Amino acid sequence: AQRVTQPEKLLSVFKGAPVELKCNYSYSGSPELFWYVQYSRQRLQLLLRHISRESIKGFTADLNKGETSFHLKKPFAQEEDSAMYYCALSLNQAGTALIFGKGTTLSVSS
Amino acid sequence: GAGVSQSPRYKVAKRGQDVALRCDPISGHVSLFWYQQALGQGPEFLTYFQNEAQLDKSGLPSDRFFAERPEGSVSTLKIQRTQQEDSAVYLCASSLVRSWLRAKDEKLFFGSGTQLSVL
Numbered sequence: 001a002q003r004v005t006q007p008e009k010l011l012s013v014f015k016g017a018p019v020e021l022k023c024n025y026s027y028s029g030s031p032e033l034f035w036y037v038q039y040s041r042q043r044l045q046l047l048l049r050h051i052s053r054e055s056i057k058g059f060t061a062d063l064n065k066g067e068t069s070f071h072l073k074k075p076f077a078q079e080e081d082s083a084m085y086y087c088a089l090s091l092n093q094a095g096t097a098l099i100f101g102k103g104t105t106l107s108v109s110s
Numbered sequence: 111g112a113g114v115s116q117s118p119r120y121k122v123a124k125r126g127q128d129v130a131l132r133c134d135p136i137s138g139h140v141s142l143f144w145y146q147q148a149l150g151q152g153p154e155f156l157t158y159f160q161n162e163a164q165l166d167k168s169g170l171p172s173d174r175f176f177a178e179r180p181e182g183s184v185s186t187l188k189i190q191r192t193q194q195e196d197s198a199v200y201l202c203a204s205s206l207v208r209s210w211l212r213a214k215d216e217k218l219f220f221g222s223g224t225q226l227s228v229l
Contacts, residue, residue, distance in 0.1 A: 043113070043223075049217075095205075096141065096158050096166060098153075098218075099152075100153045102150065103152050
């Protein structure tokens with residue numbers, strides 16, 4: 001069955017510390033994976049997609065097909081990174097069916 | 111425009127009551143999606159429209175849930191005879207193109223959601 005797993009409900013780090021938000025997926029097809037972020041009182045928005053291979057706000061994510069993972073990383077966390085992060089998997093090439101993980105709350109304190 | 115607009119922002123319903131949730135997508139957006147997000151969970155897909163055509167309703171949890179987009183713009187999600195398990199945030203999202211994933215730099219735009227509480 002298709003599934004996205006985010007094992008950590010909450011991740012607390014200090015400002016300047018490295019961050020890694022874990023995401024594992026289960027999917028028999030060719031995966032299209034995303035990270036979405038929701039800041040306090042804001043809408044859910046796309047952070048990055050694996051196919052773009054880009055870095056947004058210092059975050060990167062590498063697709064590891066062998067480990068079926070798509071972990072989100074940032075070398076030095078900032079307080080403004082505090083938010084809810086969702087990993088998502090598209091079940092088709094059009095993007096018309098996304099499944100989301102349960103989300104991880106990232107809390108960055110000074 | 112201001113983005114995807116959803117109303118009402120909050121809705122409290124008594125069990126058994128019918129509710130209607132509205133979504134105004136960004137003008138000109140072809141694709142429209144509804145998601146249900148229960149407390150502590152990620153969004154779960156409900157249904158998808160391409161213009162006025164409902165192409166996928168596989169995520170609707172029961173026949174009490176009905177969605178429409180008659181003119182290919184505004185969409186309404188209707189829940190009949192609400193139950194406590196229907197309590198959730200209902201998110202609407204839209205994209206400009208049919209297959210946003212294939213189009214470079216395209217993405218989904220989400221609304222703020224409607225928080226439904228069934229008592």
